[in-house]
Structures are given as C-alpha cells and as structure tokens.
Amino acid sequence: MAALNAINEFVIRFANVNGSGSASANVMFAKIVYRMGVPVAPKNIFPSNIQGLPTWFEARVSAKGHLGRREGVDLMVAMNPQTFAEDLADVVPGGYLLYDSTFEQRISRTDVNVIGVPLTRLCLEAFEDPRQRQLFKNVAYVGALAAFLDIDFEAVKEVVSLQFRGKEKLVGPNIQALELGRDYALRHYDCPLGLRVEKCDAVGDKIMIDGNSAAALGCVFGGATVAAWYPITPSTSVAEAFERYCERMRVDEKTGEHKYAIIQAEDELAAIGMAIGANWNGARGFTATSGPGISLMTEFLGLAYFAEIPLVLFNVQRGGPSTGMPTRTQQSDITACAYASHGDTKQMLLFPSEPNECFNMSADAFDYADRLQTPIIVMSDLDLGMNDWVCDPFEWDQERRFDRGKVLDAEALDKIEKFGRYRDVDGDGICYRTYPGTHPEKGAFFTRGTSRDNYAVYTEDGDVHAENLRRLNRKFDTGAKILPGPEFGQESQRSTIGIIYFGTTATAMPEALEQLEDQDIIVDTMRIRAFPFALEVAEFVRAHETVYIIEQNRDAQMRMLLMNECDLAPDKMKKILNYDGMPVTARFIAENIAAAVKPGARQGGVAAE
Amino acid sequence: MAALNAINEFVIRFANVNGSGSASANVMFAKIVYRMGVPVAPKNIFPSNIQGLPTWFEARVSAKGHLGRREGVDLMVAMNPQTFAEDLADVVPGGYLLYDSTFEQRISRTDVNVIGVPLTRLCLEAFEDPRQRQLFKNVAYVGALAAFLDIDFEAVKEVVSLQFRGKEKLVGPNIQALELGRDYALRHYDCPLGLRVEKCDAVGDKIMIDGNSAAALGCVFGGATVAAWYPITPSTSVAEAFERYCERMRVDEKTGEHKYAIIQAEDELAAIGMAIGANWNGARGFTATSGPGISLMTEFLGLAYFAEIPLVLFNVQRGGPSTGMPTRTQQSDITACAYASHGDTKQMLLFPSEPNECFNMSADAFDYADRLQTPIIVMSDLDLGMNDWVCDPFEWDQERRFDRGKVLDAEALDKIEKFGRYRDVDGDGICYRTYPGTHPEKGAFFTRGTSRDNYAVYTEDGDVHAENLRRLNRKFDTGAKILPGPEFGQESQRSTIGIIYFGTTATAMPEALEQLEDQDIIVDTMRIRAFPFALEVAEFVRAHETVYIIEQNRDAQMRMLLMNECDLAPDKMKKILNYDGMPVTARFIAENIAAAVKPGARQGGVAAE
Amino acid sequence: MSYIRKPAFQHPNLPKNEIGLTRRDYEGAMSTLCAGCGHDSVSAAIIEACYALGVEPHRLAKLSGIGCSSKTPTYFLSKSHGFNSVHGRMPSIATGASMANTGLKYIGVSGDGDSASIGLGQFAHAIRRQVNMLYIIENNGTYGLTKGQFSATNDRASVGRKGQKNQFDPIDICSLAIQLGASFVARGFSGDKAQLVPLIESGMAHEGFALIDVVSPCVTFNNHLGSTKSFDFVREHNNAVMATDFVPAREQIHAEYDKGEAVDVQLHDDCTIRLRKLDDDYDPTDRASALKYLADHHDRGEVVTGLLHVDTGIENLRDKAQLVDQPLNELVERDLVPSQALLDEVNQRRRW
Amino acid sequence: MSYIRKPAFQHPNLPKNEIGLTRRDYEGAMSTLCAGCGHDSVSAAIIEACYALGVEPHRLAKLSGIGCSSKTPTYFLSKSHGFNSVHGRMPSIATGASMANTGLKYIGVSGDGDSASIGLGQFAHAIRRQVNMLYIIENNGTYGLTKGQFSATNDRASVGRKGQKNQFDPIDICSLAIQLGASFVARGFSGDKAQLVPLIESGMAHEGFALIDVVSPCVTFNNHLGSTKSFDFVREHNNAVMATDFVPAREQIHAEYDKGEAVDVQLHDDCTIRLRKLDDDYDPTDRASALKYLADHHDRGEVVTGLLHVDTGIENLRDKAQLVDQPLNELVERDLVPSQALLDEVNQRRRW
C-alpha cells in the first residue's frame, strides 16, 4: 500500500479526551513545527464541556503558507478509543494512524499505515505518580512524532524549556517522556515516515498568537482603560488577556495602582452599559462577547447609536442560532450586528482576518469610535479568536496619538457662543461633544435615547426627529470614508469574475485561488474590511459580471448588506456558503466556484446556493 | 375673506393640555360624528408625559371614507394658550379657529375665521365645583361645535347617555355643559359654519375600535390562555384589553375561576420567557411590546426560532431608534423583527392594517404559530393600536377549530416506533411535537437552544447542524405558503407602475390613488400582509417596470426584505419614506410618486429617496 | 464520566416503588460532567427523591438555564420533558409553563452564575410570585462551564485556583430568598445525600416556590485549598441546623415519634416534613431571626445547612391566578371561544 | 407644571453658598411632571442639598433610567451633565462612568419600576460592588409614566385606584439593600424635606453606594385612599427612627452637642453625619436587627424612615479597583501606551 510522502505539507490531527492534559502536548507540537521555521495552523475542535468528551487538535503544516483548514487527515494521532473508528475513517488513503497500542483496537482499513506505540505502558513503566502517568502519555506521542517526522530533537528541547519557563523542574520529566516516545519509535519503526518536517525559514520573524490576545493587546495600545465583560465562549479570553497585559503594562511601578479598570459584570446588558458609561464619561471603554451576548446588548446598542456614544465591542462569533454550537466557528452575526436594535439603527463593523489585524483594528477601533461617536463592532470569530495563528509581529508607532475626535475642552467652549451637542457644524454628520465636568458654565448637556433637538433638549417635533435621522445617515456615509476600505488581490481588473470574502475566510483564499488557477479559472478578489462599505466595494461588484461572495453563514448575510446598502443587483451576486461550524476550506471554495463557472466541475461539501 | 365650505369632509383638530380632561370630550365628538353615519378617523397626538404638556386630538371627517391623515387643519379648537400661535398657523386659509375667548389672544392671521367662545367664563358661571368648571370647558366646546357644524343635538345626547352608561348621574351635567356651548354659539354666531356634519349612512354597521383592543379580542377568540407582558407605550393596552375581555368572557360563572392567566412580568425578557414556557407546555401564550421590548426579547426570539416553539408576539411599533419618540408612530422595527437574534435567524411577521384585521390576524396568528412552530410577530403600530378606527364588525365562525399543528397525543405516540422531535417526516420542514406529560414512555424530549439531532439529542456534528439549518429554511418556505399572501388593488395588471405598501399605510392609499388618477397616473397596488413573502409578491415586482415601496421608516426596511428574500433588482424598487413619527398622508404618497413618475411635478414633505 | 453505555437490560428483581417503577426508570442520559463533580450527586439525589416519592416521570417537567449545573436535567428522569433554555432565564420559562399546566410538577435546576448574576432579577421575581416549583441552585461559587471565573456567591474569604483575591462580598442565596419572601428555603451539600434527598422530597411536595441552595463543589475549578466551596471546606464547616425527614402521606399512620424531639410541618397533599432541630437557637418559622442566624454563622465561616425556612401558609401563584382546575393547555374551543352573543355585544358596544 | 419660563435674571441679593453660587445655579429645566408629584419635591431637595454642600454643578453627573422619576435629572442642576439612559439599566452606566472619572460625584435617580422590576439585577449588583454614588429611588409603588400599573414595591395591603387588589408581597427596597450589603441605606419621604435634605447631603458625602428610598407619591395614579404610598398614608404612618444632621467639614469646629443625645458617624472627607435616635430600639449599625425592625414595623403598617443603616468601613469600588489618582479619562498616550520594549517582549514571547 502506498504511503504518503510530503515534506512540510500535511495535516495532522490529534484525537483526545478533553481534560486529559493533551492540550499542552498538542500545542507543544505546533510550537516545535513553528520553531523549525515551518508555518503551522493549529485548530482546537473542542466540545462544550470541561472534561471527558472527545476533543481534536488539528494542525495544518505548510511551508507554502497554505494555512486554511484542509479536508482529510494525513496523520492521525488516535488517542481516544471512543472515537477511534471515526478517526480512522478520516485518514486519507495512504495516510498514517498512530495509536496507543497498549490497548488492542480493531483496525478496519488496509489503505492506512498503522503505527502502534504502547504509550500507556511506556508511561506506566517510566513514571510513578498516577497524574504523571496520565499526562505524559501525551508528551510521549510528541516524542514519537519527533522521530516519525524527522524533527530535530534540539528544537523539541528548546520548546520544552521555553514552555516551562519559570517551572524548570518540569523540564526534566517532560524531556524524559519525549525521549520515551522517540526511543520507542526509533527502535520499532523505520523512521522517518513519508511525512517529514524539515527546517526552513518560511516563518521569518513571524509570531504565533491567538486573535483574542492580539485584540486585547490592541486595546492596551489603543488606550482602553475600562473593560466590562461577562464570560462567554469564545470571547472570554479577550477580557482575560486584557487583564494579563494590563497587569504587566499598566500597573504603576511605584504605587501598584492601576491605569485601568476591569469589571466582570453580572451579565452582558450590564457589561455594555458599563462600557457605554465609561465612554460617555470620556474614557475609552470596551466589552467583548459572542452571539447570545450580542442579542442581549441589542437595546443598549440602539441607545449608543442614537445618543452617539463611542464604544468598542468585540464580537467573537460562534455557531448560531441561539446557544447553537458554542465551540464552533461562524460568521453569522453580521445582520444581527449591522442592524442591531429596533428602529432605524445601523452599526459600524470591522472584519479582522488574522491576529495582526486584530491588534491593529482593535487599536484603531477606539479612534474610529471616538471620531464617529458610535459603536464599532469588531467581528472576529472563534477560529481566529481562540486558535494560535502564525502572523507578522506587532508594530506600533510610538509617535502615534489617540484621535479622540471632535471633543471640546474648556478653552474651546469658552470660544464658542452656544454649544449644541447635536449641531452638524461641519456637514459630515459628526457633531462636537464634551466630557462631563469640562466647564463650569458651558458644555453640559443631557444625553438621552429619546428624540432631541440640536441642543440635546427633548423634542417631539417630527421634522426635527426626521432631520436628526438624516444626519445620522450622513454620519454613516462619513464612516464609509473613515473606516478601512477593501483589500484587492490584484492591481487592476483582470477577470470578469470577482470573489468577495472577509474575516477568517482570508486564510483559505491563496490556496483556493491556486486551485482555481490550476483549472484556468482566473478571478479578481476583494476582501471587505469594514461596514459601511467604501465606494470601491460597490465598484468592484459593478465592474464584474459575476461575483461570488464567500460567507460562513447560511443566510448570505454580507450579501444582503451589499445589496441593501449599495443597491447592487442580486443576479450577479452568487452565494458560497459554509455553515457547518468548521472553518471554510480552500477546496470548498474552489470546487464550488469551479462548478459554477464551468458547469460540470465537481461540487463538494456543504452546498453552495 | 373666503370661508371653507364642506359637508362631511374636513379635518378638525383640538389643541389641549394633557391631563385636563379633554380626551373624553374629544372622543365624544368623534363618536357623535360616527353616530351620524359619517366615517371619522380620530388621532391622538400626545406627549410622553402624564399631565401639563400640549396634546392634540385630530379627527378626519370623511363621508367618502378618506380616513388617512391629511395635512392642514380646517377647524382648529385652540384650547392651549401655550401652543396658540403654532395652532393658528396650522389652519388652512379660509379655515376656522375656535378658541376660549375668556382670555385675550393675539391673532396674527387674517385669512382664518376666528370664533371666540368664552368657555372658561361660561363654566365658571354655570358650575360650582372647581373640577367641573375645569372639565366641562371641554364638553362645552363640543356643544358649541354641535351648533357650528349643524350637528343633530339628539345624536349628541345619545352619545352622552351611552358614554355614561352606568354613571347616569353624570349625564345631566354633561348635557348642561353641551347646551352651554351650543346656546352661546347659536346666540352669538350665524350657525352653522361653512363646515357641516350631515347625517348619512356611510358607516353602515361598522364599529369604532382601536387596534389593540381588536388584537386582544382576537387573542380571546384564538384561544390564548396565558398572557405575559410588561407595560410600555403603545402596547400596554393589548394586555389590558385582554384582561378586560377575559374578565367578561373567560371567568367560570359558577366558581369564579379563570380560564386564563395574565402575568405582569418584571421586564420584557421575563414576559417573552413566560410566553415561551406556556407555549412549550401546550398552552397558547402571547406577549405584547414595543421597540425597546423587542430589542430585549432578541435572545429569546432566537431560542424560540431555533428550538421551534410557537409564540405570538405583538409589536405595536413606535418611533425609534432607542427610546426615540415613544408616543409617535413608525414602521421601523421590520428588520429588527424579521432577523431578530444572532446567528442565522429569521422570524415570521404579519402586518395588519386596521382593527378588523388585527382581530382576525391575531386569532389566526395562534394557528400559524402552532402550525409553523415558530414565533409569529404581529407588526401593528401606535396609530393603529391606540387610535379608534371605523372598521367592519368582527365575525367569527363558531364552527372554527383551533389548528394546533403537528402535535402527537398519547394514542398517536403509541402507534409510532420512535418519536423524533426534529425529524422532517413530511418534507415541509415542520416536525411533530408533543406536549410535556403526554405519554409515560414515549414522546419526552429535551428542548434546547443548542444544536441537536433529529431526536433532540445534543450534537456537535457540523453536518447535522447544517442540515437542521437547511430544514429550518424549508420550514420558512412552507411559511410563505401558509401565511396570508398579498392583497392586490386590481384584478389583473393594468400599469407598468406598481405600488407596494403594508400596515397602516393602507388607510391613506385610496385617497392617494385618487390623487394620482387625477393626474392620469394609473398604478397597480399590492399590500403585503406577511413575511416570508408569498410567491406573488416577487411576481408583482417582476411584472412591473417600476415599483414604489411606501414605508414609514428611514431605512426602507421592507424593501431590504424584498430584495434579500426574493433576489429582486434594486434599481426598479423606489423608496417612498415617511419617518417623522406622524402617519403617512395621501398627499405625501401621491406627490412623491407623481414627482418620480413625471419629473417636474411637485414633491413635498419628508423627501423620498 | 465514562463513555461506556449502561446496558438497557433491567434486573427483574430491582426494587420497585409505589407506582411500580425501579430507580432505573428515573435515570437520565450519561453525565458529561467532570468525574467527581458535585452536580452529579445532586442529580443522583433528585433521582432518589423522585423514586421515593413515586413521581410519574412524564408528569414532571425539568427546566434549566445554561451552565454545567443547567446541563444536569439531561442526566436524570429521561422520561420527563426537559427544557434547557437560555442563561439566567429559566424562572420565566418555568413561570409560564406552570401556568399552562398545573397538572405537572416542575423542577428547575440552575447554577450560581445562572441565578445570582444574569438571572438575579428573574430569580427574585419568581420568588415574589411564589411560582409553584422546586428550584435547585447547584452552587459552586464559580462559573464552571466558562472555566472558573468567580461567581457572585463566592465568599470574600475565598481565593481562586491561582490565588486570585475575590474582592466582593457574596450574595447569600438563602438569605436573599428569605428576605424576598420565599416560602421554603433550604441549603444542602452535594456531599451529604442523606440530608439532601428528604429536602428534595419536601421541596417537591411544597406548594409554592421551594428553593434548595446546594453547595455543589466544582472539582475542576473551585475545589482547592482556600476555596470555601470545596468538598473539604464544606465538610468541615457544615452546620446542620435542622434534620429533615419527609413523611409521605401513605406512611403517615406508621410514623412514631417523640413529640418533644420533632416538629411536623403539614404539606398540602397530606405529606409531612418532620423537622428535628439540631441547634436550639434556630427558628425556621421566623424570617428575621433566620436571617440573623445565617449572617452570624456565615461571618464565623460556617455553612449552615438544612431546612432554613418554611411557611406553608402562603398563597402560591396558582392560587393567585385563580385558575380553573383543568390545566389551561387542555381547554378547548368550547371553554375558550366566547359565544356569538358575546361577540355581538362587543360589536354593539363599539357602535357607541 | 406651568409653561411660563422663569426669568433668567437673578436677584443680586440672593444668598450665596461657600463657592459663591445661589440656589438658582442648582436649578434645572422646568418640570413636566404632574402638579404636586412627589418627585418634584425630591428634585427640590437635591437642589437644596447640592447648594448647601457647595457642590460644583459641573463636577457632578446625574444619571437615570426611564420613568417619571427618571426624567427628573432634567429638572435639577442644569449645569451638570446628565444621562437619561434606558429602562432599569442606569446602575451599569453609573458603574462605568464612575470608573472613568473618579473626580466627579454621581447621583442616580430611579423609580420603583426602574429599580425593583426590570433593573433589580443591576441594582443588586451595583450594591454588591459598592459603586461610588448616591442612588435615589423615587418610590411611588406604581408605574407612573405608563399610567398606573402596580409595581413590585407596592404593599400587599394597597389597592389600586379602581379598587384592584394587589396580589403580591412588596419588595422592600431598603431591606433588600441592607441584605445585599449596602453601606448607606436611608428612607425618606418627599413630603418631609427637613428630613430628606440632610439624608441627601450625607449620602453624597458617603464614599460607597448610598441608597435613599424616597416614598414619593404619584398624585395621578397612586394617591387615593387605600394606597399605602399616598401622601396621607405616609404622613400618618411615618415612623422616623433617626434624625440625621449633616455637618460639613467647615462647620465641624462650631458643632456643639450633647454626647448622650447624638452619635456621630465620620465620613471620608471630614464631614460628619450626626444621628439622633428617635426610637431607642433601633440600631443602624447592625444589619440583622435593622432588618428585623423594618420587617416588624412594615407588618404593623408603619413606614420607617431615616438613616436605616450606615457602615463607613467598607471598601468601595474605587478602592477595589486600585485606581491611580488621576481619573482614567485624563490619562494620555504617555500613561497608557506600553513602551517599544514591552511590545518587543510580547513579540519575542510569541516566538516561543
């Protein structure tokens, strides 16, 4: 039977039981690959419980930088007897299955290369402590993989010592466990296998980080001082990372005092209320949540829109509707966020695609929110937020200043005759605001969710209300100019076919484009980075005969925004929709587009409509 | 100066101070007109406070049945010195102004016929009790109007005795006050004026009722037994009327026990939760709210959609966004309701246009909700809900049976092998449900907002989740077949121009069409009655070159639904938008359409875009 | 948990209860909680109590919010309808459900996050309304399912797993409930099934809102030294003020007891709660003194358990609503649709 | 209300306070409430207290939810920033605002509907967090703005305007707050300004969460015979347990008093609350006995007023948050943006 051969291009998947300590071993594996200079994209596919259920860790290894998810597993590390059959079935023909041969397993396929390593027995023999015996099984398979995949053992040791920085006494036993696996592999098998990891320098100075940590760091650099949040998967780590960074970077060295306030609220309604209160009072405040929290924040989002209070809200999207698939990824809160709240309400959105952009967009979001005096919702997702991604290191211009937008201080107030909070002085729909406490006589106004005139005085005058609503639309148009425009894959148009995508779909795109090119399908691409849309967005659609919009939701929500906000014809806007909770793959994109472009080509996975 | 002359065709407006007892006098006036057989459309234009602010009561009198709001006031009863100037300005040239001449007023116009009646003085002289002196000023101007408008005083007396049924001792003083006004008018003025109310039989057996009461009565006939609500203008009276009707119709005569439960909840989240709990448990439950409440119900709406729990929700829309204009009307919660909740969620909506339809649709809504196992949101508005409308009397087929949809009882469960709550047995996307407590062995299942398989068992299988989402779309398509289709203004197409409208806009349409016809503009019309849309809706758009969609919101929300759900081309779908919180007028519609159809024609009011 | 399914086969000699069912008939799906989680013991106690009471499983509805605790209804009484709703909002679902069908029994299961944070308002108002249900809070002082943040019931003295200080005073569920007028308030400990089972039986027999706050340690995130919601801490500081026996109607006649030792509280359907005071200072009928006792003992670091307060004289929500005997969800057109005469009357009145 | 605007002209001889402002400087826009509404008296008392305290109007923020009561911040201190937010959610706005700028004073105004129904959760958690603010509930036992539905604070004994029975027991705001650990809890009556003004002064000087539950009759919907929140009822059943005098720092030296008569409670910024017990049975420092007193007297139909509980030893939210002295909203890039070295370190650590 043929065995797969590949260097630095494969998918490995670890099948474990959650709470069994496998997570850190699996991450260790990903880090080792990364340290060898080979790009790697790990993904945790975990259950919505704490301990005892099947969990998977998948790593795409690709020196070419194809880091989107890929169907099929080249090497399966099958540690969970409960899912063994299923895991075996997922291996591509010619692929490999590594399992714990301490226990007998029925192996029903002959087109897979099966490798047994008696991990449990090895650890039982080598360790005394029951907890260690359990934990080090995982470390031992990493050791075995080092042998099977021809990994430089020095790189392995390096990662171990880095991982246990500060807990040095753990280094020895870990290395022992690694060697246990490695030695067994070398002794019993022809190493390496057809799959190999080879040192290269495809990683450069890139870093490996999850999107939520990156976003949290962006908040620190963006000058956020108040964070209010309520725990919810997968956004919890935004607040938790913010706290960690603040403890490191924002505590006064002398006094131990904090230049930040973090409040774990009693629920999402309170969390967004606190963030609104902070922003109203002139601090930069944010909150982070996921689907159900977004729904609960709906009333307050309407208030912030209408009373024009800046606010940064991170929505780390998960599988909906309702509680849905809390540990899976989707891009399905776009409608819910863009038009959050009753009445004529529109919100502004940003769509980061990888951690570096999470960092920058989240810092920028505070400037946008202050300049546009409205909520800015950063639309991340579980895949981006909770998984580690290889990305460019973070950069910051230390000369950069916060742009607080149109705020009048006491001096400015002294110069004007009468302050009108909602007067559109500049014609861009954005009015001047003041922070509470600025001036003893001038600048105070009443913030309210009811209709009011230009001086913030309550009114029931319909014309004043209608004019105010029109001004808010003008402001929205200004937003389209201020927020980041789309990113194009080409300098100038080269095809009649356009592809539109956004967010984490970006990671699958280079590979999808290659696959399309292999079939002589040349397309133009545009990545949307913000809503409201810059003018170029509609132009791109108009300039192409057919446009495919790739989305990770059922209802083609971005397409609706495009149609509705840009008055684009529906016929040419084709839907490519993935909504099974797993990140979209290059093949899914390429096959569906190819099938549509050249009728007769194969179409796979969850259907395009 | 020319004085207006009109019989049974005019607009009268009463300018009062709220809390001053004017409301019942004004309603009395409207009822008198109605009792004379003349159609009348009263509208309360009231402030969001309880006492002391300006409030208006406007009545369109029209034997032709033009009962939409009309610009300009033909006869102003200016009782509020605070708004006198403004009220005077609103009178059309040649119109009339009736005021309390006890106090001197500066009257700056010469093209208005001014009539002074010293109401305060008259009442001061005639009554002892200070409260009566205050209250009867209002009744006295009704008496004066009887003289000025040539109203049959017997009709006046009839209404008074009906209005004070059960409080007979109030009849005398009221009549006395009426006569006070009438006699003064007859003595000091040439009565009647150019405006007159003349007995006719344009009313027939029609009744006069507000939409909220009608909807509440529909709930009684529709078999609703559990109502949970939280007070909010303008939906409060739905629950309050339901309670009144239940007290009259649903209390066991012998035992005094209730065949209903009404719970004033602690907020809207609890209100919808209670309604969901009741429906889950096999009772017909509903809740009623307005904008802010809708936002707060968002999370639960997603649960009900995804867990497929029937529910009837009345949204009596008011002016948004946020707290907005709580005592004004709009149709601006369409997006918020149609796509309520995060994730891929879609809700079903009904759009009643007048009280009789409120009654029928609300009774039907319970059947739809049970059949489709999903929330049905009845999209009323303040104008419909809180004002009295002249409409057909209610009819009910006593043979009609509740359609509880696909529910398995114990017998049915005995016959099937294995019950699967989410199995699409019939291919229409609607599955079978059971009520708790039905069968000792079979039929129990776990309702959840998380993903689950066909047997209601929790799953994280992406394919199962995706298939379930697709089935929900199939159910949505079934909804389009079950819910009421559009209503057309013509038997077959007669124009290249189509007009689409819905809800209370209907009342302005006949007049608008006449005005268009006067300009030789012939159009076809379609009134949308439900979302998802029946097939004919898209066909209508496709069949016309240009379609005007009239909406009472800024963002053309219905147009977005049309584009998105039917893939209709935006270019031909023109927006006619009124969003100043006042009901749209025939003139606004006709002028905007005329201007668009024949460039150069005048365009007025809040602009069409 | 283990992933090996229990065999469907039932031993023919398994003991049966009053209505001919075995304990197995009250079990649920396999738990997916962490091995050793306190919540699993509470499920076991619920199974035990329902078996002992001879509840018909399908005549009971089990409701919950979101959390590890709120998952547990899946793990008991699989023949009952269940509703795993949204976070913190189970009380409203239960309120509506209980109005729809007074013929069923209702058990709500919640967590401290679910009820003391996001759900506090609904929880308080369900108490105020005296909704007819047994409400169990599996209180572990932490947000288990979201991985161990402090909850609002966590004691000020308690430290997190990594030594983090908790800066806030706890909301004491039982004191709050007593303050809000709850008519049955008990505290149990998942590690003390002997105490818990009769409390559950009594709570289910109580007609009104019965609350049991069960300290139910989270072995994964809040069972360390320094936590006041750990097994060890609660075991050592457990101060049971009251021993509760539940005496079902059918056993009434056989009951023998010494008057001086026990107080009987008569429940509606002829069952009795027999209370034996373990601490003479405690008076479960007087709210204010119960509150004082709880506060004082909490300050001393004690966890007061047992039936803390009971008042059978209250008017529950069903009484307040004056419902007809037949469940509302069984009423049909004949009961609900007004006559033509009544409709005519409405129309006529609207002609003024 | 009347629609005649007050003249802008200020009499030059109007008395001035410590910072040179007259009472006029503390007024707001004209009230649009019903003539005689209790809430207007509370606004007047706030104006009076702020004038007396010499508060700089622009250094105070006034926040509210939705309701007649929540409208009132428009009617006092027009030089202060105000925030009329959404129904029941003012506590969260106040919490965030108070973190953003510790340099301002915060007054929240709410209603019984706003705080005891929809806002109960936020209200309770603001107490638990000891947010630095004065929180005034204008409690009329009804939903004024939506025209007179019963609220959750309405007494069981109270009947509606049309004789409707109230079926539910009330939530007693003060008892609940004491139970939840509030550090300053008082009850006032809008009809007793002499009592109310020093309570407001004291509440504003208290560093932590200060609650004043003001019985503030709704003359339009809940002032009839049979209502326990009517002017007459409260006047007749008012049981003031404590007379409170507020002694600002500057008057400290002149203060003379007889030790036996009064107890002084020292506040943070050198002000003092001087308490004279009117009922010897009352102990405002002991939560449990305060609760018992409130419960007993409520049962007797009495409305207990005065400073019911005070504890100056608590740690407020500002303390808990360990904030730097300078308000967070004044911090600039220099304070907030980490150095290049720290960023490099992050990048380096992320290279593993």
Ligand SMILES: Cc1ncc(C[n+]2csc(CCOP(=O)(O)OP(=O)(O)O)c2C)c(N)n1
């Ligand atoms: C609206 C909403 N917010 C947040 C979450 C995330 N969430 C799930 S469980 C949980 C806390 C559960 O804590 P608790 O109720 O104490 O249950 P435990 O897991 O400790 O038993 C949270 C915050 C959610 N599901 N929904």
Ligand SMILES: Cc1ncc(C[n+]2csc(CCOP(=O)(O)OP(=O)(O)O)c2C)c(N)n1
């Ligand atoms: C989310 C939401 N629900 C309902 C309302 C309607 N509403 C306005 S004020 C109010 C009650 C106010 O009662 P209370 O707080 O006691 O104030 P009062 O008018 O009695 O002073 C309600 C329910 C609203 N504005 N927002």
Ligand code: SF4
């Ligand atoms: S995390 Fe804690 S509460 Fe959740 S199942 Fe595990 S032990 Fe139980």
Ligand code: SF4
């Ligand atoms: S309705 Fe009541 S609470 Fe509202 S302003 Fe009038 S008197 Fe005051």
Ligand SMILES: [Mg+2]
């Ligand atoms: Mg918990």
Ligand SMILES: [Mg+2]
């Ligand atoms: Mg009130």
